[in-house]
Structures are given as C-alpha cells and as structure tokens.
Amino acid sequence: MNVTDLTNGLIQLVNGENAKHNLSVSQLVEKVLEKKEGVLTSTGAIRATTGAYTGRSPQDKFIVEEATTKNIINWGTVNQPISSEVFDQLYSKMISYLKERDEIFIFDGFAGADIRYQLPLKVINEFAWHNLFASQLFIPNNGEEMITNEQPFTILSAPHFKADPEVDGTKSETFIIISFEKRTILIGGTEYAGEMKKSVFSVMNLLLPENNILPMHCSANVGFEGDVALFFGLSGTGKTTLSADPNRRLIGDDEHGWSTSGVFNIEGGCYAKCINLTKEKEPQIYNAIRYGSVLENVVIDEFTREADYSNPFYTENTRAAYSLSAIDKTIVPSIAGHPQTIVFLTADAFGVLPPISKLSREQAMFHFLSGYTSKLAGTERGVTAPEATFSTCFGSPFLPLEATRYANMLGQKIDEHNVQVFLVNTGWTGGAYGEGKRMKLHYTRSMVQAAVEGDLDHIETVKDEIFGLNIPIHVPGVPDDVLQPHKTWNSQKEYFLKANELATKFKDNFKKFEHLSTHIEKLGGPIV
Known part of the structure; x- marks a missing residue:
C-alpha cells in the first residue's frame, strides 16, 4: 500500500458520517454512558474496565522495518521488526472495520508542550471512553495555529478488532504497530488505554533526539523559586506520587523532553496508579479524579458509586487518567528551566x-x-x-x-x-x-x-x-x-x-x- 492509498483511506474514514470530531468532555461522557462503555462514579469520573488486558502487551508491540528507520532502530526483543506488508494488510482491515462502526471518535491534539517541538496527533477510537482518555492525556488543539507543518501522527485504535496471527503475521490477537514512514500507529485487540500514550512516547523517543532533545521517562516539578527537579522511574516506583508535591508546581508526571532551553512536558495530563490511593497520603491525585477523568479497572460500589481503591479485584494496575488542569498547582504551559x-x-x-x-x-x-x-x-x-x-x-x-x-x-x-x-x-x-x-x-x-x-x-x-x-x-x-x-x-x-x-x-x-x-x-x- 503506497502513501496515497493510505491517505485516501484515512480521508474517507475521518470524513465518514459515523465520525464524531473533537467532542467536548461532556459529550464524550454522554456517549460513554449511552453506549454502556463505563459508569459514572460518585466524583463524576468515568470508570471503565479493560477485560483480559489490564496492562501493556510488550510482546505484541512492533515497529515497521522501513528504509528510513531500518539502520537506526535498535532492533531486538523490545523493538521487534515487522514488515510493511503486515502493516498494510492490518491497516486496510482496520479502516474497513472502523468505517462499519455506528460511531467513531476523533481527537486532534499534540504531544509536546513546547510549541517549537510539538508533534501533531490525530487519535481515532472505536470507544468513546478511549477518546475521552486521549483528551485527558494529550494536549488538545484549541484552535491555535501550529508552527510546524508536519503531517499528524495518526493512532487507529480498535479494541474489538482482533488479528488472526496465522493470516496477519502477528504473535497474538493483540497488536501495537508503529510505522514512522507512514506516521501511523495501529492498536487492536486490547482495551488497555495506556497503549496509546506509550506508543506516542516511543515515537517521541525517536523524533526528539533528532533535534538534540533528550526524551525522558520521568516526572517533573518546579519550586516557587524556579528550581526544577526530575524523577525517573518505571511504573509504580512513585513518579506521579512524589512529583505531586503541594509545596511545588507540577510540570508533568511521566514524560518530558530536555532541550537547550530547559524541560517541557510531552503530555497534557497524568496517568496515575491508584491502587491503595487515599486522600490523606496523595491528596492532589485523589482530588484530581473528578468529572472528565477516567478510572481504569477500579472497583466501584454498586449503589454509592464510590471507588474502592484498595480492592485489586480486576488488577493491581488500577489507573486514573486526568488533565493537568485538575491539579491545583501546575505550570501552564508545562515548560520550565x-x-x-x-x-x-x-x-x-x-x-x-x-x-x-x-x-x-x-x-x-x-x-x-x-x-x-x-x-x-x-x-x-x-x-x-x-x-x-x-x-x-x-x-x-x-x-x-x-x-x-x-x-x-x-x-x-x-x-x-x-x-x-x-x-x-x-x-x-x-x-x-x-x-x-x-x-x-x-x-x-x-x-x-x-x-x-x-x-x-x-x-x-x-x-x-x-x-x-x-x-x-x-x-x-x-x-x-x-x-x-x-x-x-x-x-x-x-x-x-x-x-x-x-x-x-x-x-x-x-x-x-x-x-x-x-x-x-x-x-x-x-x-x-
């Protein structure tokens, strides 16, 4: 499949009658409830469950082996190569699948708070709650003019579309595939929303060093005198918790770039683990989980709709996705020295x-x-x-x-x-x-x-x-x-x-x- 065919298929999809573009938070919440994709909690957050996949699927993540990236990717068990033919076949199938849905949801936004290095994004979701997640985690396009003329990186996410490994060349029904030449990410067979955010981070980890910017898996905050601190660590080590300091202002909780000018947040929201979350220990995170935010796999009381953060019934990896605007003390825009x-x-x-x-x-x-x-x-x-x-x-x-x-x-x-x-x-x-x-x-x-x-x-x-x-x-x-x-x-x-x-x-x-x-x-x- 050449770029023209890919572009034409995408244009038809985004211009289809079933495409809902950049719905407001309230509209997306209504869609989630209408489609019974989630429930409303006592604080106004949406709670959704993700079925069998309650975490990332690293064995099902691939990068397309292409002429422009073949010799620079560190291929191996992490960056698994996959052919353009496999990508093209799955892309074509996903476009057809999404065209047949009653509704699809499209979010236009950015990765990167520093406008000089922003990556435009177009996120196309089968689920309304996934689109709500994208609106919380990425930086929305509020109509401002972009400095860059870059083609957006497109995410096609269809959890109910499952691959056939024998036919499609994947390892399982689940797949996360990045094509840098075609600036597209395919995600299928998993309802875990975190695959979207981490795929974009993988993209930024290749693109930012080309501009002499260090991409970092870290949280960041700044004191009131301008002193910046970074917190590196994998999921569950405390990045979000420790950076949400009431005595400092939050830059971001998970992904940043470090340029010649300073640091900037790659995202527009936070994705916090919330197992055993309490208001006493982590008040900023607890209070951020309100209308517009998304809870993944958190147990909810059937009658009161209150969250039971201590209950790991679905998984230990319970999550809360919320906009930076839900945190009291943040830097806007998310840029510091x-x-x-x-x-x-x-x-x-x-x-x-x-x-x-x-x-x-x-x-x-x-x-x-x-x-x-x-x-x-x-x-x-x-x-x-x-x-x-x-x-x-x-x-x-x-x-x-x-x-x-x-x-x-x-x-x-x-x-x-x-x-x-x-x-x-x-x-x-x-x-x-x-x-x-x-x-x-x-x-x-x-x-x-x-x-x-x-x-x-x-x-x-x-x-x-x-x-x-x-x-x-x-x-x-x-x-x-x-x-x-x-x-x-x-x-x-x-x-x-x-x-x-x-x-x-x-x-x-x-x-x-x-x-x-x-x-x-x-x-x-x-x-x-």
Whole structure:
C-alpha cells in the first residue's frame, strides 16, 4: 500500500458520517454512558474496565522495518521488526472495520508542550471512553495555529478488532504497530488505554533526539523559586506520587523532553496508579479524579458509586487518567528551566539498596543505564508479583534508539548544568519482598524534599560497602537507622547474601555496555 492509498483511506474514514470530531468532555461522557462503555462514579469520573488486558502487551508491540528507520532502530526483543506488508494488510482491515462502526471518535491534539517541538496527533477510537482518555492525556488543539507543518501522527485504535496471527503475521490477537514512514500507529485487540500514550512516547523517543532533545521517562516539578527537579522511574516506583508535591508546581508526571532551553512536558495530563490511593497520603491525585477523568479497572460500589481503591479485584494496575488542569498547582504551559536535581526511583524487591544515596557522575551514568527496579504486579501481562528487572534508562520498552544515545545526552546535560543526582529506593526495607516492608511514603517524601531543597548537598555521608553508594547519615524526618539498609534487617548474614546477589545482577547486566568506557562501571557500579 503506497502513501496515497493510505491517505485516501484515512480521508474517507475521518470524513465518514459515523465520525464524531473533537467532542467536548461532556459529550464524550454522554456517549460513554449511552453506549454502556463505563459508569459514572460518585466524583463524576468515568470508570471503565479493560477485560483480559489490564496492562501493556510488550510482546505484541512492533515497529515497521522501513528504509528510513531500518539502520537506526535498535532492533531486538523490545523493538521487534515487522514488515510493511503486515502493516498494510492490518491497516486496510482496520479502516474497513472502523468505517462499519455506528460511531467513531476523533481527537486532534499534540504531544509536546513546547510549541517549537510539538508533534501533531490525530487519535481515532472505536470507544468513546478511549477518546475521552486521549483528551485527558494529550494536549488538545484549541484552535491555535501550529508552527510546524508536519503531517499528524495518526493512532487507529480498535479494541474489538482482533488479528488472526496465522493470516496477519502477528504473535497474538493483540497488536501495537508503529510505522514512522507512514506516521501511523495501529492498536487492536486490547482495551488497555495506556497503549496509546506509550506508543506516542516511543515515537517521541525517536523524533526528539533528532533535534538534540533528550526524551525522558520521568516526572517533573518546579519550586516557587524556579528550581526544577526530575524523577525517573518505571511504573509504580512513585513518579506521579512524589512529583505531586503541594509545596511545588507540577510540570508533568511521566514524560518530558530536555532541550537547550530547559524541560517541557510531552503530555497534557497524568496517568496515575491508584491502587491503595487515599486522600490523606496523595491528596492532589485523589482530588484530581473528578468529572472528565477516567478510572481504569477500579472497583466501584454498586449503589454509592464510590471507588474502592484498595480492592485489586480486576488488577493491581488500577489507573486514573486526568488533565493537568485538575491539579491545583501546575505550570501552564508545562515548560520550565534546566533541572538542578535528578532523582532516580527504584522499587528494590531485594530490600538492600539505601532509601536515598548521593551519586557521582559515574554512578549516575551507571544507574541510568542499569535502570534497576522491580516490575510491579499488573503493569504488564503476566506480572503478578514484584520481579527484579533492569530497564535501561528507566524506560527501555519505549526506546527505539541505542540506549547509550540517551545516556550520553543525559551525561552531557548533567555536566553542563551541574545537576545533583540521587538514587531513591521506594521499595522494600528490613527484608526482601515477602519478608520486609515497603518504605514508608512519608519517609520518602522527607528524603526527596531534603534532596530537592539542597539540604543534602553538603551533609556527611557514609559509603555503602557493597554498592559504593554515598548514604547521608541524617535526613530530617527520617530515623537514622532507616538510612542504612543493613541496620533494618534482623539477620546480617541474610542481608549480605541478598546484597551480594543484587550486586552480581548489576554487574552481569552491565556487560552489555562493555563498549563504553570501563571507568563508568569501575567508578559507578558495585565495589564487590
């Protein structure tokens, strides 16, 4: 299928009688209720369930192998190649399928708050609630003129359209396929709305570096004096929770670019995990879940329509999608200066990493490339308990390019702007998962506050004898013994066995970066 045929099919689809363009939030809510796609909760949010797929399907995600990208994509188990023929066949089938729906819903907007680097988007959905999700997560086009003349990246999302692997060349009924040449994303066979947002992030992770912009899987906020902090980490490590600080203004909770001018949000909303959400612990997130927002897979009381955030009946990966406008203290537009502080977040299932440590430049590079954390239950299909994993740059599922490309850009920016970097463990303490306990949120908040306010810049530290990390001996609001993990374990023997086990995993994982200067591992990695 050539570009002309593709364009003609798309034009017919978007101009069809069943196409509903840029409906308001109220209109979309009415459509969701009319079609029984979801229910209205006591706060006015829409609650939808996603069936069998309550998380991303990484094994079903592909990039089309094309002339312009063939030699720059880091092909492998993350960036799986698929042929243009497979893409064209599925595209044609999806266009025909969507034309036959009673109604389809179209959202026009952007990715990227900095208008110099915005990517225009056209999101075409089978479900009204998916279009409502898109209106919350992406930046709406409110009629303003665009600087760029770029063709929009189009998302075709049809959850009830399922592939036949034997005929269509996919691995299962589910597929997420990105074509950079045809500027199109196909999503079928899954109702999990997060596939849309993460596919766009994957696209931006290829396009932004072409403009010397570092794309980052991080949240960001800014103090009232203009000091910017970044929080890197995978889903469930606390990016959204820790960046939603009542004493700071939110830039964004998950995806950002770092240009020569500073940082900017890629999205227009937040996508927060809400398992065990409470108003007392996370008031900004709790209060943002109101009319216009979307709850995924949250249990709702049949009569009161109140959300039971503690109930994982559908999944641990319950989610809330809401616009940045639902947060009291935000930056509008979502743009700020260069960061002074970077926090790497990890949920250590071994329970041996310090709750906070200061990193040298080499340690920052080592831990960024390592991206150690634990996949938490529900964030991907098949993950039912925390699993230790290494996700390069804290976002390897979304990186089309060689990881060192992003790491080198980060290292240059750390040097250029003299950024302080910290590693914060929001995972387990006093033992590994199953024996220890999750780090108390108010301890973590105190540590992060001390880091971003500069209170730890000159404080005395002690070196961890296994990981070589510099641990502050005191943080206001945190018991001193909590700061040194070996002191929280009942058995020192068990602690050192687990710590050495994790140190070995770090070293084994880093072997894939042997082509880098060896001093990064020697000066930045474990010392045993």
